[in-house]
Amino acid sequence: MVTYLSENGAIFVSGAPKDTLTTRFGVLQEIPARPSSNHSWIDGEWIVVSDYPPHQEQRQIALAEIDRMHARYLEEFTGSATVAERDTWKVKEEAARALVAGNATAGQAAMLVSEAQGRGVTEPELAATIIGKAERFLSLVGIAGGIRAKGRSAILVATDEGVPLDEVEGRVKAVFAMLAHDVQAGIAQLNASGDEA
Numbered sequence: 001m002v003t004y005l006s007e008n009g010a011i012f013v014s015g016a017p018k019d020t021l022t023t024r025f026g027v028l029q030e031i032p033a034r035p036s037s038n039h040s041w042i043d044g045e046w047i048v049v050s051d052y053p054p055h056q057e058q059r060q061i062a063l064a065e066i067d068r069m070h071a072r073y074l075e076e077f078t079g080s081a082t083v084a085e086r087d088t089w090k091v092k093e094e095a096a097r098a099l100v101a102g103n104a105t106a107g108q109a110a111m112l113v114s115e116a117q118g119r120g121v122t123e124p125e126l127a128a129t130i131i132g133k134a135e136r137f138l139s140l141v142g143i144a145g146g147i148r149a150k151g152r153s154a155i156l157v158a159t160d161e162g163v164p165l166d167e168v169e170g171r172v173k174a175v176f177a178m179l180a181h182d183v184q185a186g187i188a189q190l191n192a193s194g195d196e197a
Helices: 018-025 055-077 083-101 106-119 123-158 165-192
Strands: 002-006 011-014 028-031 039-042 045-048
Touching: 055 123, 055 165, 083 106, 083 123, 106 123, 123 165
Parallel strands: none
Antiparallel strands: 002 011, 002 028, 039 045
16 A cells, blocks of 8 residues: 555555556655554645644653552552651561571661560560561562553553554553552452451
8 A cells, every 4th residue: 555645635545556546636646654643744744733742741641640659559558658667667677587587686686675665565576567567568569560560561552653642542541440450459469368558
């Protein structure tokens, strides 16, 4: 199939030989294929003419929303823990695992003693709680990261330059509907494994 521009400005695609078309349509100029339904032939080139934002803008907006969704998901399932609080979790986990293994440093032991006394529990009870939460957090991070990666990949496909601009918004909405389903499945997975937030 070849795209042609006729003398009167009409554009059409045909598989017929050019010389048979010339007699019916006047002089024909072969032009590049129309990139999408959002393009019009203006001043000798295909120009995007659309009420929709460009692909790249829609992509940036959607990817930013994926990142916000990921952050909300983590925040919700960590009990709205602040980043500063989450920064202490790895240190506490290392100390708890060291205590259980019998090789906690003096600093690790002192940290656990202080927190255990504040909570009114023993150091081994605190260590078990910390390790359990660390395991649940690992599951959560894996599920959330998988959903985020899947969403980002799907957005790149939905906003690809080859997708007609008038279809991008619908495809992006479909991605977010898929992700909402995946989040619910992730919650069910965490709950089924006993890893409640």
